[in-house]
Amino acid sequence: MDVLVCVKRVPMVGGRIALQGDRRRLDTSLLGFTVSPHEECAVEEGVRLSEAAGGSVTVLTLGPPEAVEQLRTAISVGAHHALLLETDRDDFGPLATTRAITRAIEGLEAERQSPFDLLLFGNEAADTADYQVGVRVAHALGRPVATGIKHLEVGGGSARARRTYRGTEELFILALPAVVTVKEGINLPRYPSLPGRMRAKKTVVATLRPTYEAEGLEMRSLAVPTTERRSAEVLGHGVEAVPPLVELLVKLGVIE
């Protein structure tokens, strides 16, 4: 059972998003970085599958040289191999990203002389939320794909992928090799272990430089929406606030 997981380095934005002066980039000078939440779960799912059935987990990212940190984090929680598609550009759109990932996977699979049984992605990236790279890679490689998956079982040459949509459970049965994009909640990711961290330090991360291709969707500017900033009416401190809070609940019709 060999799994390849694609992740994306994104800033941890916390309480409020700040932009640089050119309004084209986030001001990340005070921020740490992580991978999108859905992808943290994709890595965990890949590691669990390889632990249960044997095999390997390869983690791949497209990003700046610093994205090697996110690859090492994935190794520290159980991934075995890592590939960085290194670029200084931050304007790889969904099509260029799809091409770069597809070529890299084709290269890895030619080297190993067999396809990965499963390619895992997050359902959408936390930052750009394009909702399409996993599906596009699946089509480019001619493999079946299910998206937004919250429960996955793999065995007997197929993947049983489940999710819930508007109160209905949907089950997709995909013949392997297949592509699955997952959502947070499919599992609870583990924390890095000490031996994991040691292994992550020593692992050699392979690097390729993908070619950028311009596409039709061009970002022009970013803005933080001007939600009306309210200043909350303070009902009180501690238990003193309970009587006015009860009154408020009555006024809102929540209690009689």
Next chain:
Amino acid sequence: MSTVVCYVETENGAVLDASLRALTFARGLAAEATEVSALIAGPPGADVTAQLQSFGVTSICVLSAGGLTGYAPLALAKALAAMASRSEAAAVVAAATDHGNEVLAHLGALTGLELAANCTKAHLVEGERRFRLVRQRWGGSLIEEAVLSAATGLFSVAADSVQPVPSPAAGSLAVSEIAPQLDALDLALQALESPEESPGISLASAKVVVSGGRGVGGPEGFAVIEELAALLGGAVGVSRVVTSLGWRPHREQVGQTGTRVAPDLYLACGISGAVQHLAGCQSSKHMVAVNTDPSAPIMSRADYAVIGSVAEVLPALVDAIRARRSSC
């Protein structure tokens, strides 16, 4: 005259509200008169037909393919591709639901066309094959202005950002079947559907949500959150940190990677108000925050605040509500 194709979702014999919003978005794409063709997965009842007509749809195509019993994203995408190519459509639009985004992603992959996801506005630049658009990133906490150059633009519509506005189409509504060429792989990709096990009051549709964050202190602290939610006939919600710590199950998470809620009352207990969390609760009608920190980001979004700890305030609130009920 330009044509826009729209994938329309239905449920229990009615068009989804999110699809009505997508239809409103579709009508507004071009300055000139726009024909809107709708694709639906199964035969429309009288109510669906009437709703579509009142939202300006001029023709309906019903997906018809042997061997399909459930939701089949590839078959839907192939039907949209056929409709778009036949009418030389300027755009294909769907609600940015899990289904809408998925079907459009397949359509994009099949045709090589580009997809702009989670759009709030888009407008065809007159005389050009170019759209100016606005879309959401970071669950709506960041807005992107972009230009899409494409023979046919694909757009998914962020449901909470476009109001559904009816605009009846003149003339009669043509209903036809569309049977795209499907191969074995297309047919294999369909959902086997079964009803979800009932989770009690659904978080997504609850009128009251009592949510707890790190400030609840630990898994035991949620007993009082559950008690208050039950007293108010509401659902329990949590922030991402609570699910990441394993205190509560992920299905209770409110936020960008959890459930989006829009209750009459959102009671945020011990939640600081990260972007990730606010993305899931900013449509609440009224928000009350209970927090020890008067400068927490949640305070600039809440209508009312109680400065204090969850452990102190909530048990007293539960007692007060019980006392009030027993004296009535």
